[in-house]
Amino acid sequence: MDDRNGTPQLSPGDLALVRDLLTQAPALTPDALLPLLHAVQQRLGHVPPEAIRLLADALNLSRAEVHGVASFYHDFDLAPTPEHVVQLCMAEACQSVGCRELASHAQARLGVDFDEATPDGRVQLKRVYCLGNCATGPNVRVADRIYGRVTPERLDALLEDSR
Ligand code: FES
Incomplete structure (x- = not known):
């Protein structure tokens, strides 16, 4: 209401x-x-x-x-926390293997910018700086799991699983 x-x-x-x-x-x-x-x-x-x-x-x-x-303060959320947070590593090693293109793909696919949730409030896209998995970038974390060498197609599958 x-x-x-x-x-x-x-x-x-x-x-x-x-x-x-x-x-x-x-x-x-x-x-x-x-x-x-x-x-x-x-x-x-x-x-x-x-x-x-x-x-x-x-x-x-x-x-x-x-x-x-x-x-x-980061302690406070101004909106309910989405069910699924998809974190894309945007640090240097991942940049050298295409994380920017992957980020653009994710943004277009979800129709959101970083830190925004999808209109249904279920998925939020976040940027992070290093997931400690630099040799296998670009890296994405969904829930507690890190995925390496993520292609746009693999990201689509991960996003699909998140919805
Ligand atoms: S730079 Fe991406 S995981 Fe370290």
């Missing part, structure tokens, strides 16, 4: 949870922002836009300030 501005709304349970966290905070001052963001991340698995609004209102901060902090 979205509000009039298109901001996704929290479910009643998640809304109650965020309100509960606010009532449990020792003080509703800007110093409480990081602990509250951690609590929201831990309980909801990410920090949704509606939670940012609630925290900003409660702590007398602007939404931009809360969003700025939440997006600055």
Whole structure:
């Protein structure tokens, strides 16, 4: 469900949870922002836009300030984590054997840029710098498994398995 501005709304349970966290905070001052963001991340698995609004209102901060902090720290996800994260190594050894072309292929195939999830939210493409498998590039990691000498065709098969 979205509000009039298109901001996704929290479910009643998640809304109650965020309100509960606010009532449990020792003080509703800007110093409480990081602990509250951690609590929201831990309980909801990410920090949704509606939670940012609630925290900003409660702590007398602007939404931009809360969003700025939440997006600055890698501890916080602003969207639900996709089911499958496909990591492409973009470091030097993999560059020398075509990882840039492989990345372009992956982006075109999924219709996303790096750090974006597919519209169904299931697959996210990430760039990493060295997977420790430099002799067999280009390298791709899907879940906990590293695949070496990945061709566009092999990447297509891996992406297909991820969907
Ligand atoms: S440079 Fe790609 S795995 Fe090391």
